[in-house]
Amino acid sequence: MPLNDTLAFLRAWLRDPRGIGAVTPSGAALARLMTSHASALGGPVIELGPGTGVLTRALLARGVPLHRLALIEADPHFADALSRRYPEATILRMDAARLGDTESLFGDERACAVVSGLPLLSMPPAQVTAIVQGAFERQLRSGGMFYQFTYGPRCPLPPALLARLNLQARRVGSALLNLPPAAVYCISRRAEIQVAA
16 A cells, blocks of 8 residues: 555544544455455445545456446545546545435446445444445445445444344455454345245
């Protein structure tokens, strides 16, 4: 990772430690794990909280074209840097909790995946609910997946929230070489159960 990106990340963390959620950007092992499944789904991808663009670069390396990538970044410094670096991507300077108030980011097409670097564990529950609900109700296509990493011991979405939104979470794997080690979860819609008449 370029030194400028590391310094930018550290400055952002000093401005808002709870909003950033980590002292260092995601490592290469975590970026590979987070993007390995999302890029295989064959559609546009939304990245939440791209920061310095570690996951963005991994998505591009896996073949996701810039014009099929939407980056949602609330920090104005990160958003400005991303705009300069990736002018062909769709970049929205906003809180990801507003996804439910936003039209589909790719016109008539919906995203195949959301890749989230947001620190959900340090966010208020209402904000987390708005992010996840907005992603599934307004942005993700049927069968779309929401990938989230966490430094915690379990899925960052509580079981009650998953049940209320009719979602399920599956642990995809761990990035033990990341600092700190992280786990990746795939959140998806529960299959509708057909009731026999």
